Amino acid sequence: MGKRLGPQTVRLERPVAVTAAAAVAGKMEGEGPLGECFDRIVQDALFGEDSWEKAESHFVREAMERAVQKSGHTMGDMDYVFCGDLLNQCIGTTFGIKDFSIPCFGVFGACSTMGETMSLGAMLIDGGFAEQVLAGASSHFCSAEKQFRFPLPLGIQRPPVSARTVTGAGAAVLSRKGEGPVIREITTGKIVDLGIKDANHMGAAMAPAAAALIAAHLRETNRRPEDYDYIVTGDLGRIGRDLAAELLAKEGFPMDERYTDCGILVYDPQKQDVHAGGSGCACSAVTFAGYFYPKLRRGEIRRMLFVPTGALLSTTSVQQGLTIPGIAHGIVLESGKGAD
Amino acid sequence: MEANERTKQEYAKMVERTSPKSPIGKNCLFAFLSGGAICTLGQMFRHWYFSMGWTEEECGLLVSVTLIGLSAVLTALGIYGRLGKHCGAGTEVPITGFANSVVSPAIEFKKEGMVLGMAAKMFLIAGPVIVYGTLTSMVVGVIYYLLGR
Amino acid sequence: MEYIKAFLVGGAICVVGQILIDKTKLTPARILVLFVCAGCLLGAVGLYPRLIDFAGAGATVPLTGFGANLAKGVMEEIDAAGAVGIWTGGLKSAAGGLTAAILFGFGAALLAEPKEK
Secondary structure, eight states, X not given: OTXXXXXXXXXXXXXXXXXXXXXXXXXXXXXXXXXXXXXXXXXXXXXXXXXXXXXXXXXXXXXXXXXXXXXXXXXXXXXXXXXXXXXXXXXXXXXXXXXXXXXXXXXXXXXXXXXXXHHHHHHHHHTTSOSEEEEEEEEOHHHHHHHHSOOTTSOOOOOXXXXXXXXXXXXXXXXXXXXXXXXXXXXXXXXXXXXXXXXXXXXXXXXXXXXXXXXXXXXXXXXXXXXXXXEEESSOHHHHHHHHHHHHHHTTOOOOTTEEEHHHHSSOTTTSOOTTXXXXXXXXXXXXXXXXXXXXXXXXXXXXXXXXXXXXXXXXXXXXXXXXXXXXXXXXXXXXXXXX | OBOOHHHHHHXXXXXXXXXXXXXXXXXXXXXXXXXXXXXXXXXXXXXXXXXXXXXXXXXXXXXXXXXXXXXXXXXXXXXXXXXXXXXXXXXHSBHHXXXXXXXXXHHHTGGGOIIIIIIHHTTXXXXXXXXXXXXXXXXXXXXXXXXXX | OHHHHHHHHHHHHHHHHHHHHHHHOOOHHHHHHHHHHHHHHHHHTTHHHHHHXXXXXHHHSBHHHHHHHHHHHHHHHHHHHTTHHHHHHHHHHXXXXXXXXXXXXXXXXXXXXXXXX
């Protein structure tokens, strides 16, 4: 039981290095505040393909290839790939990674997928089952709208609590040894359901899961929020971030500006019509890979808690009037010389 | 994790308090202006067709067909969708909105084939309108048949 | 004057829809269903035809007009053909609009590609 700190948190015996990360994002994300952080901005929403779903797979492929290339390895050096997306049966992932022909695990964690793929990959390496693992996640505004909401040409108004699905994919190369920031602890989320049913208001649906995870993490590691340079949730958006902060304050963990959310960072609310912020698997994936990873690498961030968040719904569950349970996965990353 | 009812109710209140409301005044103004404009356009067509010597009945049909065609073109160009973002019910409630709801899925799902995609999904949103409209008309018909004449 | 009446009445009907959207979280499909059914019933009791006399296209162009047209069709058909009209009257009156929507929907799908909003 040496690795388990508590019911939800494990500490890796040997830190796992994140040797490279890559973010490929769409046009709107490129025009946002993080535009310069991304490895590639694809202006064409179809990415040269003929459907939104194929385009999303192209984003996955591009992000993964870039991450592997930046790590100085080849695709053949990867022992496993973990990836997931929002499309039915994860076809965004399947058609993105099928030609890599490396052993793979398809993962579904809704928008928390990046946290899930990185957690599983790091545990696999710490367990001694792999040297290198490729982890990623993707989402696409158009494919998500088509599947979850309405056809794009339909003239509908979005309420101010809604968010915009981020178009793009993020990928990270995890390694038993190598240069780069390291993953120290992993806190795995439980499903939390406070009865939110409004599918437009995902931030509200996910905030309790995020707050529960952060509180559990801090308790099990015996740390305070001040021990982190950043605590970053995945895609709660502005309203969800404030809700999570309020819930955390009630738990005895008051948050200051060190707590932020990828859904807030990725768009400019003044210039871009995004309402509550960004959402989707790619929201946390591209923000981590493009914005936080380089900061960790340069030592500007010494320690951060990265908490991708997911709303566990489907069109069927919403139509049947079920609630929208949330989940969150926490990963502690520290800048460092890497694993040895 | 199952939260108790009180926690859920408290959280619902918290969400209610924190979440911004739709700007209903502004939305209604835009809906009024855009909806009114579309109806005025319809009236202009009606007038025009009438002056060309069509009957009242034919004019009604021609106006509908014209507006549906116009909406289809604007939908195909992606303009109607953008209008809808600002106009809300103003572009949804007129017959042009009905046409938009037929044309949109037809375009969006054509990648899944011309039969199971385009054609099968065409009435994804408008289908219920026809189903319930027809059923209501039957109810009206039965009552009228028994009592009305 | 008739243009002003069409504008005011048509706009007002849309405002009712907007209030429903903002206050009740009804999806667009539900709003449209509600409007057609309401129009059909108001048409049946003779209220909507009076609104049409007053506002012309201001009353016929919103979907409530489509509903009122269904009621009018079914009642006229019953007058002309008896009980058969219950089955045929409604859709008969909607046939033109539906055919136009199908034709233009098909045409638009042939010519246009899905694009990002």
